[in-house]
Amino acid sequence: MSAIHRVRHLLGPDSTEETRTFEEIQTFEKEIRKFEKEIRMFAEKHEANLKRLAKAVEDGNPRKIRGAVDTALKSHAGKVVCLVRSVEKGPGMTREWILEEAERLSAYEDPGEPVRAWAKPKSSGQGWRPMCKFGPARTALQTLAGDILAAMHGVEPTNYLSKGRGADIASDRINSLVEEGFTHFVLADIENCFRSVQHGSLKHRLGLPQKVITTCLLIGPEVEILPYTPTGTTLPDAFDGAVRQGVPQGSRCSNLVMSLLLGPELRAMTSGDRIIVHGDDIAIAAHDEEGAKALQTALDGILKHHPAGPFRLKRCEVANIFDGFDFLKYRHRRDPFTGAIKRRPAAVCYYRYERRVIATVQTRSVANAVKDIGAYRRNWMGAFPRWEWNPLSKQLLANRMEELVRQEAPAKWARLLRGRRPGGWK
Known part of the structure; x- marks a missing residue:
């Protein structure tokens, strides 16, 4: 349709x-x-x-x-x-x-389109990941391969990047698991997840002909790469090799491939309805700290010896819902007095928010920055539909934004800000 x-x-x-x-x-x-x-x-x-x-x-x-x-x-x-x-x-x-x-088009022959690639800084502020944009022929072949893989293997139940799911649905699942009695979670983040996939393992795992895998799922050695470098930036060392490693980010079916590689191993470790996988982020629910630590050890071993890996964990920790933890774009915490599960934006989201405000102040004119910052704050808050913010949280966010402007603004901003009441960035 x-x-x-x-x-x-x-x-x-x-x-x-x-x-x-x-x-x-x-x-x-x-x-x-x-x-x-x-x-x-x-x-x-x-x-x-x-x-x-x-x-x-x-x-x-x-x-x-x-x-x-x-x-x-x-x-x-x-x-x-x-x-x-x-x-x-x-x-x-x-x-x-x-x-x-x-x-x-032929899934057995390279279409000859170049691939545009650039280095995208990670949201943590540390490191980068190679991102790719493909032409219509390569994208069509990726779509075709994705349809065939979905028909062969079905929808991986642990994959929350599949159609109809996403970070908000994953957060809802965290809440439902807590309501079911799970109080501890193993939270893991795979380092360079997509780049760690070994090309030789895909034929056996996916069931597609090797030539089709090379043409539709990977970036082969003969494919031309067009690096994109915004003004004032340079490409990291070994950029071309990094783009060709593993499965490319930006492809129509790379997330599907990763879910088919990781899902079966994770479900062999524990029940699939306890597992949430969103790209390279993993959450696994446990009833207590002892069970969570056992899952933590098992997860590290499974990924290190994965047939398509090894996959190394950048983070693998045990979290308690009463202390609160960040997963994807939300922080989850259960109030020990009321029992209510509260959600707000994760720390990394506040970090991105602040960096965006600072960049706007430094690069835009006074009139445009005032308008852009206010609109950005409203849109940013709207990106978290599971966050039940109140007037106080809204006021604190506005105050923090004004504080950032005061810290980062050049002298021409001082006169403007002196006359603006606190929280006046509407």
Whole structure:
């Protein structure tokens, strides 16, 4: 359905185009409905191929599985659907272009598109991670591979980066586990998680042909990398090699691949409904401190000896819900008197907030900075729907923002701030 919905967006007129005549509108609607009907037929064929693959996996017939995988990879219908779901709207976008580009796609041959890459600083302020942006052909092949992997392996229950989940749902699960009687949590963060994946392990773990894995899931040695360096920045040492290591961040299916690599090992350690995996962040619930420490030791050993690793832990600690702990974007704490579970933004989120305010003060004009900072604070608070803030917490946040401005602002800000009442950044 996502492909069908995107047809009108991709082929529709640009907002800058001049008003069209009634006849042109009628012609446009006719062509759109025609292509939507084609895409629906392609989508049904693609879905049938995926169901056939899932049935072969259920039956456990290796020959049928290989045949169903090959059929889904080579299907023109599947490539059209995945391309429509991946390409961005642009000038000259036509039905003919989409069909021709899909015809040229092959999961067994590199599409020849360069990969744009840059070094993204980590939110902790320490280190960086290589990020990638892919062209429409590579993105379409990643989408196709992701559909096939999902049909083969299903949805990994521990993966909270899957569709319909996310950091807020993961936080809700933390709360429900506490309500079920789990008071301790093992909190872990894998160091350089995506880059640590060994390429040679993927064929056995994922069940795809090696050439398909190289083309769709990895960045091979022959792929051209276009480094992006904003003004005033330089690339870290060994940047090119880091981009090609493991599975690339920014790919449509890298999160899916990581969940399929980590999930089975983690579920072998304890019940899957106690485990929350969000990218490279892991939380595992335990009833008491002794059980949590046993899980902590087991987790470290499993990841060190993982067939696709080793994976090294940057952090692996035991936390108590009564003392409170940060996981993803929330801090969770149970009030020992009322028993209520309270959530607020995690420390790293406050750190990002402060860095953004400081950068705005230093780089924007007075009038624009006042406007931008106030809007940013409102949007920032809105990014935490599980945070039940009150007027006091809102006032404290505004006071902290004004304090940062006073500390970081140049002399031209002093006169402006002297006349502004505390908490006046609305």
